Amino acid sequence: MHAENEVSFRDAAAEALLDPQLRANFRRAMDGLMSKRRAQFPDPGDLQELRDLSTAIRTRSLLALPDLLEQFEAKATRNGIQVHWAETCEQANELILGILRSKGARTLVKGKSMVSEEMHLNDFLERHGIEALESDLGEYIIQLDGETPSHIIMPAIHKNKGQIARQFSQKIKDAKYTEDVDELTAMARKVLRQKFLEADAGLSGVNFAVAETGTLCLVENEGNGRMSTHVPPLHIAVMGLEKVVATLEDVAPLYAILTRSATGQAVSTYFNLITAPRGAEEKDGPREVHLVILDNGRSRIYADPGLRATLRCIRCGACMNHCPVYTRVGGHAYEAVYPGPIGKILTPQMEGVGVRHDLLHGSSLCGACAEVCPVEIPIPEILVRLRREATHDDVGSNVAGRGTGHTAIEDWTWRLWAMVLKHPALYRIATWFATRFGNLLPARAPLLRNWTRSRTKPVPARRSLQERLRAEGGPHV
Amino acid sequence: MEEVYFYATCLVDLFYPDAGMAGIQLLRQAGVRVVFPEGQTCCGQPAFNCGYWEEARDVARTQVALFPRDLPVVLPSGSCAGMMKVHYPELFHGQPDEAQVRAFSARVYELTQFLVEVLDVRLKDLGEPVKVTWHSSCHAVRDLGLNGEPQALIGQLSNVELSPLAREQECCGFGGTFSVRQPEISGAMSCDKAADAESTGASVLLSTDGGCLLNVNGTLEAKRSPLRVQHIAEFLWERTRAR
Numbered sequence: 001m002h003a004e005n006e007v008s009f010r011d012a013a014a015e016a017l018l019d020p021q022l023r024a025n026f027r028r029a030m031d032g033l034m035s036k037r038r039a040q041f042p043d044p045g046d047l048q049e050l051r052d053l054s055t056a057i058r059t060r061s062l063l064a065l066p067d068l069l070e071q072f073e074a075k076a077t078r079n080g081i082q083v084h085w086a087e088t089c090e091q092a093n094e095l096i097l098g099i100l101r102s103k104g105a106r107t108l109v110k111g112k113s114m115v116s117e118e119m120h121l122n123d124f125l126e127r128h129g130i131e132a133l134e135s136d137l138g139e140y141i142i143q144l145d146g147e148t149p150s151h152i153i154m155p156a157i158h159k160n161k162g163q164i165a166r167q168f169s170q171k172i173k174d175a176k177y178t179e180d181v182d183e184l185t186a187m188a189r190k191v192l193r194q195k196f197l198e199a200d201a202g203l204s205g206v207n208f209a210v211a212e213t214g215t216l217c218l219v220e221n222e223g224n225g226r227m228s229t230h231v232p233p234l235h236i237a238v239m240g241l242e243k244v245v246a247t248l249e250d251v252a253p254l255y256a257i258l259t260r261s262a263t264g265q266a267v268s269t270y271f272n273l274i275t276a277p278r279g280a281e282e283k284d285g286p287r288e289v290h291l292v293i294l295d296n297g298r299s300r301i302y303a304d305p306g307l308r309a310t311l312r313c314i315r316c317g318a319c320m321n322h323c324p325v326y327t328r329v330g331g332h333a334y335e336a337v338y339p340g341p342i343g344k345i346l347t348p349q350m351e352g353v354g355v356r357h358d359l360l361h362g363s364s365l366c367g368a369c370a371e372v373c374p375v376e377i378p379i380p381e382i383l384v385r386l387r388r389e390a391t392h393d394d395v396g397s398n399v400a401g402r403g404t405g406h407t408a409i410e411d412w413t414w415r416l417w418a419m420v421l422k423h424p425a426l427y428r429i430a431t432w433f434a435t436r437f438g439n440l441l442p443a444r445a446p447l448l449r450n451w452t453r454s455r456t457k458p459v460p461a462r463r464s465l466q467e468r469l470r471a472e473g474g475p476h477v
Numbered sequence: 478m479e480e481v482y483f484y485a486t487c488l489v490d491l492f493y494p495d496a497g498m499a500g501i502q503l504l505r506q507a508g509v510r511v512v513f514p515e516g517q518t519c520c521g522q523p524a525f526n527c528g529y530w531e532e533a534r535d536v537a538r539t540q541v542a543l544f545p546r547d548l549p550v551v552l553p554s555g556s557c558a559g560m561m562k563v564h565y566p567e568l569f570h571g572q573p574d575e576a577q578v579r580a581f582s583a584r585v586y587e588l589t590q591f592l593v594e595v596l597d598v599r600l601k602d603l604g605e606p607v608k609v610t611w612h613s614s615c616h617a618v619r620d621l622g623l624n625g626e627p628q629a630l631i632g633q634l635s636n637v638e639l640s641p642l643a644r645e646q647e648c649c650g651f652g653g654t655f656s657v658r659q660p661e662i663s664g665a666m667s668c669d670k671a672a673d674a675e676s677t678g679a680s681v682l683l684s685t686d687g688g689c690l691l692n693v694n695g696t697l698e699a700k701r702s703p704l705r706v707q708h709i710a711e712f713l714w715e716r717t718r719a720r
Binding site: 009010013014324328329361362363364365366367368370371387390410414417418421422424427435448451452457458461463464468469 | 485492494498517519521524525527529531532567615616646647651652653656663665666669691692695698
């Protein structure tokens with residue numbers, strides 16, 4: 001049985017592969033990111049030590065998650081941050097709309113937030129008459145074109161400077177055509193500066209929430225995060241419920257491995273610690289700070305010990321940068337908020353393993369992602385587990401859409417496969433036929449034609465190894 | 478080490494029997510008696526990777542049963558060795574025969590790993606000068622943890638020059654069923670791998686794994702490249718056998 005509304009990664013990827021400009025943009029960008037990351041970790045021993053520590057911190061934080069969330073909420077509330085909980089994206093959107101309306105806010109300036117992408121917040125607010133403007137340069141670029149991010153930390157990485165130059169010259173008032181990166185940045189900056197000053201509210205994501213102090217940590221490079229959370233009178237932060245850690249001490253190693261894994265930076269240009277709204281004697285900062293904590297399927301992932309590692313993710317994007325599939329097709333082909341390897345395990349768990357089994361099979365299981373993951377998420381292992389969930393509803397799990405991502409043909413193929421391979425006599429007959437007649441299969445035969453799109457036909461040997469060993473009285477027992 | 482089991486794998490059995498023969502000969506040349514149990518089929522990896530664990534277990538059980546004695550099990554494949562060594566314990570987790578399977582998994586080695594780590598072989602090159610390149614199979618490196626053993630063996634051959642790929646550890650695009658489920662992406666990866674191999678100037682690409690070899694070979698043939706592929710076992714045996 002197959003789920004309805006299936007999405008096809010294969011089709012979207014095939015289309016992306018036909019765009020040489022896109023492929024060149026991604027390959028160049030990912031090569032740069034890989035080499036910058038490598039330069040940050042010259043000593044494999046040091047890297048492994050930091051990974052071990054980071055993995056331990058995230059694992060320990062998740063183990064104590066319910067307690068840490070409670071502790072965090074109590075502390076943040078005492079600090080004056082208003083904490084809200086949302087089970088679904090719809091609830092989170094309504095909450096934010098309610099907060100904005102209660103303040104009469106009509107314009108919102110946004111720092112980068114993948115959770116807000118998950119919620120499709122911009123569209124929602126626009127439908128309700130509120131302007132939401134992205135202030136991260138990459139997000140700003142794609143918002144101008146009505147696009148979605150193609151990478152979780154470099155949302156406009158699919159574009160090169162020529163494409164951005166054309167776009168700016170057409171869409172920004174009085175802008176001239178230039179491919180000078182500094183000039184392009186200055187153009188966006190000019191627009192955004194004004195918006196920061198005028199906006200009624202600012203929105204941001206959260207990289208880490210610290211339970212012991214009730215602090216929100218925000219990692220960024222452009223200062224737009226600080227402007228969004230600091231200048232407007234109202235700041236709303238959104239985060240997934242997995243983001244909390246116990247202590248400030250826990251943040252240091254996670255921060256160190258995050259920036260190095262993500263962009264190959266030893267530190268980011270900005271690191272914001274937001275603990276409270278503007279105090280009585282303070283001259284700046286927002287008068288109100290709200291935090292919306294989103295579930296959106298995370299509790300269900302959390303409840304499964306075999307899948308919980310998915311939530312260790314600190315959203316560095318290293319898995320994308322090192323993925324041979326992502327590098328070739330780019331982020332949009334995944335038709336998901338989170339692309340790349342982490343998206344391949346996260347999206348099906350959120351949207352259902354049946355409707356998104358296309359993503360589960362969009363991997364060669366090469367393991368490059370797990371090799372670089374700073375918190376050692378076993379992505380290939382989880383992919384295989386989810387393939388099992390997609391094809392079986394009797395695993396005893398609570399995975400969304402379990403048992404809805406397979407066909408009867410598939411089931412029977414594997415049954416037949418097992419039948420032949422667990423009976424050596426049948427295997428012997430099968431290999432006898434394959435060695436004698438395998439070459440007679442037409443290159444256009446089903447499945448084989450997928451192979452021969454870019455390759456010659458695989459030709460079985462004239463005699464199998466086992467047949468030769470038997471004939472030569474080989475080393476059998 | 479006096480005796481080992483040899484597990485051919487289905488790809489070597491069907492597509493690269495010479496590599497299987499060569500693997501056995503290399504072990505014998507190193508003074509090891511090789512036992513090849515009848516009844517070998519497949520490690521079960523394709524079904525395991527596709528989520529059909531019951532079917533994979535059924536097949537894996539019949540294979541484990543062929544290797545009852547406490548001897549090393551040597552495979553001319555990093556991917557199948559990775560399946561048996563790393564993923565069998567996962568596949569049999571909570572099963573009544575988990576302990577036996579774990580004991581079996583602990584005895585599994587990939588061929589070059591066994592030649593270097595356990596036998597510490599010294600190879601004498603008897604071949605003509607040749608330039609080769611090396612493709613690391615993903616599962617050999619990242620599942621099994623192979624760490625330069627095949628290259629070390631190639632390095633022992635005095636007349637062989639190893640010209641590395643620019644992206645040696647990048648997937649060739651095979652990925653088992655991936656190659657037919659995602660033919661466009663897989664094909665793009667394979668073409669890049671083939672181009673990388675061609676630009677090394679080598680005349681032959683070597684690897685530990687039949688899957689990668691089938692894939693890269695098919696791609697090179699489709700573009701009528703003079704570059705050929707060969708299984709590492711076959712290459713090592715050809716160059717060191719006394720004639």
